[in-house]
Amino acid sequence: MFDLLPDGTTLQGAQGQYRILGVIGRGGMGAVYRGERLGDGSIWAVKEMRPPLESTPEEVAENRKLFTQEASMLRSLNHPNLPQIIDDFEQGGRPYLVMEYVQGKTLEDKQRETNAPFFQKDVINWGIQIARVLHYLHTREPAIIFRDMKPPNVMLTPDGVIKLIDFGVARTHKAHKSKDTVAMGSAGYAPPEQYGKGQTDARADIYGLGATMLHMLTNLPPVPLQTPKEGSLIRHNQSVTPEMEQVIIKAMALEREKRYQAMAELEQALEDCANGNLALPPTAQAATPQPAPASANPAPWSAPSAWPAPPAWPNQPAAQARPIPQPVPQVAPQGGPAQSPVWNPPVQPTWTPPPSPSGPICDNCGRMNKPGARFCTGCGSPIKLPVPKLVITSPRAVWEMPLLHLPCRIGRRDPVQNHHPEIDLAEHDRGIASRRHAVIQQHGDRYQLVDQGSVNGTSVNGVTMTAYQPHTLRAGDRIRIGDVEMVFSIE
Numbered sequence: 001m002f003d004l005l006p007d008g009t010t011l012q013g014a015q016g017q018y019r020i021l022g023v024i025g026r027g028g029m030g031a032v033y034r035g036e037r038l039g040d041g042s043i044w045a046v047k048e049m050r051p052p053l054e055s056t057p058e059e060v061a062e063n064r065k066l067f068t069q070e071a072s073m074l075r076s077l078n079h080p081n082l083p084q085i086i087d088d089f090e091q092g093g094r095p096y097l098v099m100e101y102v103q104g105k106t107l108e109d110k111q112r113e114t115n116a117p118f119f120q121k122d123v124i125n126w127g128i129q130i131a132r133v134l135h136y137l138h139t140r141e142p143a144i145i146f147r148d149m150k151p152p153n154v155m156l157t158p159d160g161v162i163k164l165i166d167f168g169v170a171r172t173h174k175a176h177k178s179k180d181t182v183a184m185g186s187a188g189y190a191p192p193e194q195y196g197k198g199q200t201d202a203r204a205d206i207y208g209l210g211a212t213m214l215h216m217l218t219n220l221p222p223v224p225l226q227t228p229k230e231g232s233l234i235r236h237n238q239s240v241t242p243e244m245e246q247v248i249i250k251a252m253a254l255e256r257e258k259r260y261q262a263m264a265e266l267e268q269a270l271e272d273c274a275n276g277n278l279a280l281p282p283t284a285q286a287a288t289p290q291p292a293p294a295s296a297n298p299a300p301w302s303a304p305s306a307w308p309a310p311p312a313w314p315n316q317p318a319a320q321a322r323p324i325p326q327p328v329p330q331v332a333p334q335g336g337p338a339q340s341p342v343w344n345p346p347v348q349p350t351w352t353p354p355p356s357p358s359g360p361i362c363d364n365c366g367r368m369n370k371p372g373a374r375f376c377t378g379c380g381s382p383i384k385l386p387v388p389k390l391v392i393t394s395p396r397a398v399w400e401m402p403l404l405h406l407p408c409r410i411g412r413r414d415p416v417q418n419h420h421p422e423i424d425l426a427e428h429d430r431g432i433a434s435r436r437h438a439v440i441q442q443h444g445d446r447y448q449l450v451d452q453g454s455v456n457g458t459s460v461n462g463v464t465m466t467a468y469q470p471h472t473l474r475a476g477d478r479i480r481i482g483d484v485e486m487v488f489s490i491e
Contacts, residue, residue, distance in 0.1 A: 004031055011035070011046065013098060015087040018046055030067075034101060042416050044086065047097040064095065070167040071097050073144065079405055081133035081162050084418065100418055102163045107151035107216065116219055117237040120244055123216045124274045129162035130154065130209055131267035136405060138202040138263055145200050149208025150189040151215055188222040192254055195225075203256040206266055210251025210259075217248070227252045243278040262382055265375070271444065388447055390479075390486040394428035401486075403440060403447070410481065411437040411452075425484055432456045432482030440473070447473045447488070456482065 009020040018035040024045060025032050035046040049067040071088040074097075078084075087098035105113075107126070130149070137144040148166065155163040191207035194200050211222040218236040222228075233245045247269045253259045260266040272278035361368050367378035375382055388403045401408075401423060409421035412435045425433040434454040441448050448470040451458040458465045459480045465471055479486040 005033060005048065010038070011089075011091055011096060013087040013089045013096065015098075018044065018087075018098060020046065035098070037098075040416060042418065043101045044098050045083070045101045047099065049095045067095050067097070071095075073167050074099065077137075077140075077144075079133055079136050080407065080409070080422075081129055081136075082164055084420070100163075102155045102157060102165070104155050104157040104163075106165075107154045107156060107212070110156060111151060111216065111219065114219075117239075118216045120217065120237070120239045120241065121274070123213050124244070124270050125160070126154070126156070126162055126216070127209065127213050127270050128267055128274075130164065130212070131263050131270065132406075133162070133164050134202075134205050134209065135263040135267065138205070143202065145202065146205050146208070147194065147200055148186060148189075149205050149212055150186050151212055154212070187224045190224075191256065192225055193256060201256075202263055203259050203261065206251050206259050206263060207253075207256070209263075209266065210248050214248050214252065217244075222252070225254065227254055241273065242280055244273045246280060247273060247278070264382065275444075386490045388473075388488065388490045390423070390488055392423070392484065392486045394425075394484045396428050406447075407439050407441040409436065409439050411435045411454075423486075425481065429482035429484045433484070437481060438479075441470075443470070449473055449477075449479060454481075 004023055004026065005020045007020055007022055011018045011020070017038040019038060021034045021036055021043075023031060024034055030047065030049040033046045033048065035044050036042070037044055049063060071085065074083070074085040075088075083100040083102055085097065085099045087096075089096055111118075134146060134149070137146060146164070146167070153164065153166045155165055157163065189208045189211040191200075191204050194204055214220075214222050214228060214233065217233055217240055220236065228245075228249055230245065230249065233240045233248060234242070247266070250269075251259055251266055260269065269278060362376035362378060362381055362383060364381040365376060365379040367376055369377055369383060390401045390403065392399055392401055405422065408423060410423045410425065410433070411419075411421040412426040412433050413420050413424045414435050417435075419435055421436075425437070434452070434456070436452045437454040438449060438451050438458045441450065449458070449460065449465070450470050451465045451467045453467045460471055460473075461478055462480075473488045475489050477488045479488065
């Protein structure tokens with residue numbers, strides 16, 4: 001092992017000085033400390049690489065490469081479920097990384113304290129957050145594969161927010177490459193292809209997330225290279241539904257072609273489980289009761305006691321008693337003979353057919369799908385969803401903000417509290433916006449605006465919102481915070 005830095009040690013970084021306040025954790029190749037930035041007193045996590053004395057030169061070089069790769073990778077990322085990095089430097093021959101200090105516990109620590117399976121609703125909540133941040137990593141250019149999805153690498157804050165930590169073995173996906181340069185991962189959470197049998201892609205993280213949720217739901221670590229059997233999760237946790245169990249089984253399929261093919265698919269399956277909208281596959285469904293066979297001597301037919309009313313025409317009002325129309329007598333011209341009455345039949349209402357439903361068209365097969373569909377019903381390919389955006393107008397500037405990463409926070413930055421909202425109004429609204437003013441979130445195929453209890457309020461189309469009451473946004477909605485107006489649109 002190695003000696004830890006004593007409390008009070010000062011490190012000189014590239015962006016400032018940091019005083020060590022204590023140890024957060026340690027591992028085989030380094031340690032993580034709680035540090036204070038002397039410039040403003042803010043608290044950060046300081047990660048140090050310090051290999052054991054018995055390490056070989058090859059081991060030191062490999063771990064230094066992974067440490068440098070983690071720093072470079074985190075600098076290029078920006079997501080609310082990823083820690084922010086502010087500095088990396090070297091002192092005394094050892095590399096250091098200064099990143100966001102995340103208050104909370106890892107899922108491993110939380111599991112150890114509870115020593116019992118977690119409720120399904122909690123695991124689904126964590127799983128959806130993890131799926132979203134992994135989807136963000138997978139859609140970078142080039143794609144980033146986390147490769148070490150397991151409970152110790154997931155932090156849970158007191159507010160229930162997930163933070164993905166430890167990018168030591170993450171790698172970028174290289175097209176047309178048959179296998180990874182280095183096979184790494186954790187037994188039980190790594191799929192077969194991560195044992196040097198192929199190149200890992202997004203489906204490796206899908207397996208790891210399935211194994212992590214299995215551990216949380218059963219309080220038992222996953223067995224290496226073994227897909228759980230039907231009924232095994234429910235046996236250990238009565239809160240697990242058959243639908244949720246099938247999600248875990250599919251995510252942990254040993255053949256990656258049988259898993260979910262994209263993290264967005266797994267996220268949608270978890271949301272469907274939460275909302276009770278996920279149907280079981282035919283093999284997992286109970287036998288459907290069949291109708292009783294017709295009797296050989298059926299009872300004689302008898303007329304119903306009352307005939308059902310005929311269906312009404314669309315857009316036609318309910319039938320009402322109306323007077324019989326009478327002929328309209330014609331007034332005789334002055335000095336001329338009286339004319340015969342003329343019959344004016346009543347005007348009948350005309351039926352207007354409803355507009356045919358229109359939904360997204362699959363880029364792969366050209367099939368039109370139902371509105372809000374995520375995957376094509378014809379070929380199963382993911383459907384490219386329209387990208388929502390805000391056109392923001394302030395006294396200082398006008399700019400467009402594509403809502404690529406949700407939830408999207410609106411407010412004022414606070415570097416001391418490590419608060420950096422996606423839409424920062426610090427220099428645009430004359431101090432009216434609160435730090436955590438509002439947030440735009442996605443709920444299924446809808447986008448919602450929620451005022452976070454702001455001091456000066458948020459209005460939509462001139463109507464002041466009720467705090468913490470979600471408002472479903474529609475194209476053309478005008479959001480106003482002080483002097484800043486944001487127009488929501490979907491393209």
